[in-house]
Amino acid sequence: MSSYLEQWNAMFRDQQSQQQNMAEIDLYYKLETEAYEIILAEPQKVWQGKFEDLREDLGFGKKSVIFAGFLEGINSSLKEELDLDKVDDETELKIEIDFEKLFIAMHEAKADWLYGIKAWNDIIDPEKQQEMLYEWRQSKIVRVDRIGRNEPCPCGSGKKYKNCCGKS
Numbered sequence: 001m002s003s004y005l006e007q008w009n010a011m012f013r014d015q016q017s018q019q020q021n022m023a024e025i026d027l028y029y030k031l032e033t034e035a036y037e038i039i040l041a042e043p044q045k046v047w048q049g050k051f052e053d054l055r056e057d058l059g060f061g062k063k064s065v066i067f068a069g070f071l072e073g074i075n076s077s078l079k080e081e082l083d084l085d086k087v088d089d090e091t092e093l094k095i096e097i098d099f100e101k102l103f104i105a106m107h108e109a110k111a112d113w114l115y116g117i118k119a120w121n122d123i124i125d126p127e128k129q130q131e132m133l134y135e136w137r138q139s140k141i142v143r144v145d146r147i148g149r150n151e152p153c154p155c156g157s158g159k160k161y162k163n164c165c166g167k168s
Contacts, residue, residue: 004068005084011065028066033113034059035070039097040119047095051087054095064089071095073109077102099123104136 002010011021035058039047047054051064060067068084071093075081079096087093103124106115120129147154153164 003085004064004087005072007065008069008072024066027063028069029113031060031063031066032070032073033117036114037117037119040117040123043097043099043123047093049093050089051091051093052089054093074102077105100132103129104132107133107136 011024038058039045047057049057051067055061055064055067058067058070060070068087071082071084071087074095074097075084077098079098080094082093082095103115103120124132147161147166149160149162149166151161153159153161153166155165157164
């Protein structure tokens with residue numbers, strides 16, 4: 001039997017799979033939002049226990065595949081990443097979240113329904129949020145040094161840029 005993570009990824013392999021699984025995907029977004037609301041309500045808590053127990057605690061019920069998808073999404077924001085390929089119902093998990101990483105990851109994913117949850121203001125000061133977002137946006141700006149007309153051409157010809165690739 002394939003792992004929960006493999007089953008989750010199979011839902012997105014091709015366009016036909018995505019259309020067949022739209023109800024599951026919609027359910028995922030709903031459960032994901034509820035899970036983050038639970039997590040953000042107790043920011044100091046380290047979530048530990050068996051996969052199936054954490055699945056229940058975070059509101060996923062019996063939806064193991066969807067919970068695996070949730071774990072895949074939050075994995076990069078954990079202080080210690082999980083090996084999700086080997087997870088089954090009896091696997092012991094420790095979910096200790098770096099909330100600053102998680103906040104930025106939600107912005108990278110353009111998940112406004114997640115980073116817009118009001119509880120964020122209790123965890124990260126709104127001014128700190130703005131500062132983090134400013135730094136994140138600045139890190140995404142591409143700055144390319146311009147080549148001067150009289151500098152050697154970057155193509156390696158040995159000519160000046162204005163007489164080679166810079167000729168209009």
